[in-house]
Amino acid sequence: MFILFYSQVYYQYSSLNNTKPQIDMEITKPTEKTKTYTLDEAFEASLKYFKGDELAARVWVNKYALKDSYGTLFEQTPDDMHRRIASEIARIEKNYSNPLTEDEIFDLVKDFKYIIPQGSPMTGIGNPFQIASLSNCFVIGSDGPSDSYGGIMKIDQEQVQLMKRRGGVGHDLSHIRPKSSPVKNSALTSTGLVPFMERYSNSTREVAQDGRRGALMLSVAIKHPDAESFIDAKMTQGKVTGANVSVRIDDAFMRAVESNTPYTQQYPIESNNPSHQNQTDAGRIWKKIVHNAWKSAEPGILFWDTIIRESLPDCYADLGYKTVSTNPCGEIPLCPYDSCRLLAINLFSYVDNPFTEKASFNWDLFKKHVHYAQKIMDDIIDLELEKIDAILKKIENDPEDIIIKGVEHNLWLEIRKKAKEGRRTGIGITAEGDMLAALGLRYGSDEGVEFSVNIHKTLAIEAYRGSVLTAKDRGAFAIYNTEREKNNPFVLRLKEADPELYYQMTEYGRRNIALLTIAPTGTTSLMSQTSSGIEPVFLPVYKRRRKVNPNDKNVRVDFVDEVGDSWEEYVVFHHRFKEWMEINGHDITRNYTQAELDKFIEISPYYKATSNDVDYLKKVKMQGAIQKWVDHSISVTINMPNDVSEDLVGELYMEAWKAGCKGVTVYRDGSRAGVLISNEEKKEEETIGGLSIFPTIRPTVLDADIVRFQNNKDKWIAFIGLIDDRPYEIFTGLTDDEDGIIIPRWLNKGLIIKNYNEDGTSRYDFQYENKRGYKTTIEGLSYKFNPEYWNYAKLISSTLRHGMPIEKVVDLISSLQLDESINTWKNGVARALKRYVPDGTEATKQKCQNCNSTNLHYQEGCLTCKDCGSSKCG
Structure with missing residues (x-):
């Protein structure tokens, strides 16, 4: 049974009538021609589409299939979604010369094969049931001192308003005055950064986004006097759980760490006449950053001078494009009220004859599709502007007082201005690991790194060429100025690599202020059935168990547990590893032993090329080399085993800075578990009998x-x-x-x-x-x-x-x-726990079975009598 009446704002489904969406404030119902599907129908059809991949099918149905607020499904498979997207982009294309047709666009996006709009564009393009932005991420805030309560609350509200429209948000806290600064109100002194971190974190946790929590990045400059408190904030269990945190580290700090010299912090951080200034031990703070990252995977590090030095938008900083923070995953540094939309190119699909001796990369097709991708991204900006207009109209029609809705209204006006003026895009890639394997190149090898760098260099040159050619047809972004950009390091690399491209850019300008990024591609890679983003394959093959009914026909029982449940063990192949096996004549239907699987891996191109195999320092150097051809940044995590040392984490961070990375995150296996460090001021009140209180959540x-x-x-x-x-x-x-x-x-x-x-x-x-x-x-x-x-x-x-x-x-x-x-059982549990009793702890209510003494204490988990020396374990 389907709900036919809608009380929310409803757009006429634009893909049905191929016209610009119109807002209809009346109660509306779908026409009889509007086809709907049950959840089971969509899942079964999608399961067939993904060739039996249940995870990919469920991800698509749950996250991306077109549905209304009541859960009614209007798409049965990703083909329907891709047709919806192609129809809307083609509608925009018709506004310009040399338009791509709907079928041409559909061929580019179908089957997740070549071009993949990510996240918000995939969900929102042509969606008549949501009044939501197409932007994946935003940055808000101020690029100078502004820390009144009014300003802080304004940021809090803006953050919530964006998250409810499905956007991830980042903002910087360096504008907030340090703790204990004098203020002219009843508090007399300021509270510093940490309480506001908790405020913004809590607001994020309160906002639901289509079944998922909001995403927030909080950053602060290492130059800020409260930076150390910021670094420690998440180390207290349960604190700031709704935000990622990163420290903006400048070159002067890194040089102070190298030379073991003091570092000056001040507030305001960029003032020539600061109100606060103090010298601190850079090495001590560095060790704290490294320790906390080793312990909890945070804070992340942003090499801020590298970001600003390389940033094309910062050539226009005085016009409002000064970069202040990043999106939640760190791959898009942004100025206040700018946003970005993401699109990934599936690198694996450009390998001809994959996993064979004849394997080669189709450079011509890749270059052609990069141009199309840049054009499509520019079209998506026009679609975003339509969405923002719809959001603004909804706000205007809302019954609230103008004072209440004023912040939200002005927020979207600011965002619209930046989107229209700068036209920022975010083209990236996925399947880098699979592409290299398909070509017979080992991820992390010198040959593999060299090929990857060439891929990203080509992507950069052709994306910029595409933006220049689009500017020739459609006009450059509003504030383009060749003179402002002439000394930018990224532009100079483009000029050296392709002088003709640079000449064309000086003649026609560029359509988009910045173009490239490498974002995480979690669900994207699941649906394209490839490795994720720039990362290597996690594991080429692994085993899982599923519970089965032993009475069913044709069921295989490999294991019966102690309560009598029957289980089948089955091998799960990474999709492209499975393709390698098939191409090379290996039977994928057999239930192989682990030893047999190990032998397959050893002879495959995935051998010594998984996330656990790649040398950490090589991966950082690879990131730095690729970063030179990515004008925004790269989201990448260095995964490390649990027993890795803090010194190695510090070495990786230092190497990342020297290699030219814009940011880096280290994740030590299991490091997010067991984090319980109280700050010194609260130790006494957060302990019982000298022991830390555990988190109840x-x-x-x-x-x-x-x-x-x-x-x-x-x-x-x-x-x-x-x-x-x-x-x-x-x-x-x-x-x-x-x-x-x-x-x-x-x-x-x-x-x-x-x-x-x-x-x-x-x-x-x-x-x-x-x-x-x-x-x-x-x-x-x-x-x-x-x-x-x-x-x-x-x-x-x-x-x-x-x-x-x-x-x-x-x-x-x-x-x-x-x-x-x-x-x-009782005796066994007691015996198991006794080993954790600290040595020397006295035992109460027990007597020595040898001499009847009560003078007993624990030693290595055993009760030992101090009087007669007898010991009992168990």
Whole structure:
């Protein structure tokens, strides 16, 4: 049954009538010609479209299929979406000379093969059911001191207004005066940055965007006197959870770190006559940045002088284009109230005869499509201006008082001005890892890096040529000035690489103020079934389990767990690795052993080319070399194993600066789990008996210890989630080598990850990495053990999470009056937890079984009598 009446603002579906969308404030219903689909119909059709890829099908149906506010679906497969997009872009093309036809555009975007509008453009183009922007990201704020409460609240409201229209937002806090600065109100002194970080973070968490949270980037200059507090802000558990944070680091700071000399901080940060100034130890702050990034993957680093020096829009800084912050993923540095739309080119599709000796890159087709991509991006700006006009009209028609809606109205006027005047675009790529593999080049090798740099150099030259040729037909962006740009390093590289292009640009101008970026391509890569963005392949093949009904026909049962559930193990191939196997005559229908899979990987072009294989320093140098041909920035994460040292993280950051990177983020495996560092002012009030209070909201990922023990003939296993090496939760139950949870005997550590089932209920999975570097996940610890054990485990975990000392928890467990059948479980849990009791802790309510003394203490998990020396473990 479908809802036929709509009370919200409704656009006539423009792809049906091929006219400019018109706002209709009346209650409207779809015509009888408007085809609708059930969720199941769309999923089944999309599953066939994606050749059985359930994840890709669900992502498309849930995130990108055209639907109204009631969930009614108007598209059955991505072909419908791509036709909608092609129709709207063709409508804009008709306004200019030499227009692309709808069919030409459809051939470019269909099947996610060549050109892929990302995120907001994919969702919003031709969408009559949302009054939303087509921009993926925005930056707001001020490029100078402005820290009144009115200004701070204005930014807060602007941030929320953008997020409700589906945009990610970034803004900088360097304009806020430092902590304890005198102010002329009842507070007498200012609070500094951190409270406002929390305000903006909380606002982000409150905004829903089609089922997803808002995205926020907060930045601050290292030159700001409160920069150190900013760096530490997220290290307190539960603080600033709604924002990414990055530090704007200048060259002077990096040189001070290198030379071990002091660094001057001041406020205002760019003033020749600052009101605050102090010298600080650059090396100490650097070590803190490195430690926090090692511990929690934040803050990210923005090499700000490199960003400004290379920025073409900053040639027009005095005209309002001074870069102040970045979008949430850091790949688009922006001036206040500018925005950007993203589009990715699928590099894999330009490899002819992939995975064969005849493999080659089709440079001519690539160059041709880059021109088309730049033209399409410019069309999307016109579509965005239409969307902004619709947003403005809606605001004007809203019943609120003009004082209430004034901030939102003025915000969109500012954004419209920047979009129309600068016409910024964001062309990027995806499938770099797969492209290299298809050509027989190993990601991270000297040959692979050289080829990648050539790809991005060609992309830059042809995108700029496309923008120049579009300017010849449609006119340059409004404030283009050759003289302003003549000394820009990026322009000088273009001039050296292609003098004719530079000459044409001086004659015709350029249609767009800046053009290129490399953004994350998470869902894009899922639907194009390729590696993500500039990144290498994560894993070419891995195994998963799914629960099966053993009574079904043609079902294979590989494993029966201890509660009797049947499971099938199956191999999941990365799509292009699967293509390599097929092309090279390997059977993909067999259920291979791990040893057989390892041999396939060794002879494949993906060998030693995954995210865990690529040398970290080489990857940073590769990023720096490619950055020279990307006028915005690159979103890339250096993934590192859990045991990597802080010194190596610092070395990577330093190398990134020297290599010319504009920013860098390091993620150490598991580093977002177990972060609990209180600042010195709050240590006393945030401890019980000298121990830190645990967060009552469980982190998504926890480090975990595995403890095995045996009571009588029963074998037990305990998974103990840890924060700061202290037990936070416990899962335990019977196991054996044949039917229980199968993990290697040598394994004693892993991760416990909180996930969600399709029905919305939560579960706790255990993940570990084998000796070959492959990750294995065991789903559902919470239902693999006896339900009675699980209920008691929840009780024990609750006491642990609220900071009860371990020895008291052990006493509590020992005192439980349970049925005889569960006593061995009780004893095992107590035994598992005893090892975490600090040495020297006195035991209460217990006596020595040898001499009856109560003078007992814990030593290496064992109760030891101080009087007679006897020891009992267990």
